[in-house]
Amino acid sequence: MKLVLCYGDPSKMFDIQALAHKLEVPWFSSAIDLPEDATHVLWVSTHGIALGKVGDKMPTATSVDFLNPTLLYRLRTSGKRQGLGKAVGLDKVAAPTVLDATAGLGRDALVLAYLGCEVLMLEKSPLIHILLEDGLKRAKAAVSVLLNKAPHRMHLLQCDALQRFAEIKQGTATQPDVIYLDPMFPTRQKTAMVKKDLALLQEILGVEENFANLLQAARSCAIHRVVVKRPGNSLSKSLPVPTFVVPGKSAHFEVYVNSSFSSSR
Ligand SMILES: C[S@@+](CC[C@H](N)C(=O)[O-])C[C@H]1O[C@@H](n2cnc3c(N)ncnc32)[C@H](O)[C@@H]1O
Known part of the structure; x- marks a missing residue:
């Protein structure tokens, strides 16, 4: 992948210089100046920051838009019995603290905060941290x-989850009720919109190579439970068997319980 930055508004020039410095990639003031070997472009405009493939038009690029009508619909229909809510324990306790250790575009985090x-x-x-x-x-x-008020309950850190788990073990970071x-x-398998965005993420980031390690570390850090979202309906043959599973349409949630919510409240 060869990423470049481009701004669509002169007032964004200072922002783009800071982003280019952070990501250590070149920046351009116009899409027609882009080098031939550029494969992806981060657009910075007054509408926000969007990531796309070179040649894509702005509307098909990926950005984090928590006011997107499809997402807002998902929020309105996401009662506490919805799979994700149930998986983190919202059927047992009012508002557990959740560490979303693989935040991505923040959609699941938004549902939980909502x-x-x-x-x-x-x-x-x-790069994904910048979009989020x-x-x-x-x-x-x-x-x-x-x-x-969901965005005000969402907090963001750019770090590897393994580093945070190590800090929790050392007692220098707070232990969450739930790790997601x-x-x-x-x-x-997802809806068309999510599928396109996740396909772009997968193209840029690749697939998780050592999930077993991440899961093991998470299980030693959560007070009450670790929730894993997996595509489809089948359980992994190589991972520990979860305590229970919450089924869903295109994905299901595997829940590893450390302690019941009633044991500390
Ligand atoms: C499938 S996406 C998550 C999608 C997210 N649940 C959503 O609703 O938008 C996975 C994300 O986890 C991030 N990730 C993977 N391993 C990580 C780790 N060890 N620490 C922090 N982030 C990680 C990847 O960079 C990627 O952005």
Whole structure:
């Protein structure tokens, strides 16, 4: 992949210089100046930051837009019995703290925050972190009643989850009630919009190579449970058997229980 930055508005020139420095990639003031070997472009405009393949038009690029009507619909229909809510324990306790250790584009974190959870999102890729940070900033500024103040319950750190787990073990970071893992598994079946975005993420980031390690470390850090989202319906043959499974349409949630919620509240 050869990433370049491009800005669509002169007022964004300072932003793009800072981003280019952070990602250590070149920047350009116009799409027609892009080098021939550029494969992906990060567009910075007054509408926000979007990632696309060179040749893609802005509307098909990937950005974090928490005010997207499809996402807002998912929020309105995501009651506490929805798979994700049930998996993190919202049928047992009002608002567990959740460490979303593989935040990606923040959609699952948004659902959890909408349902009342304080969510700390970790994202190891500096590029995806930039998209997520931008989307979160815009959502916080939008003051939409439809979001139920969810963006204000979402917190973001750019770091590898393994590093955070090590800090939790050392006692220098807070132990969350629940750790949520949605790594890049090889096959995923999703709606057209999510499918396109996740396909781009997979192209850029590759698939998770050592999920067993991540799961083991997460299980030693969560107070109550670790939740793993997996595509399809079948359980992994190589991972430990979960305590229980919450089924879903295109993905299911595997739940590893450390202690019941009633044991500490
Ligand atoms: C499938 S995406 C998550 C999608 C997310 N659940 C959503 O709703 O948008 C997986 C993300 O996890 C991130 N990731 C994978 N391993 C990680 C780790 N060890 N620490 C932090 N982030 C990680 C990847 O960079 C990628 O952005």
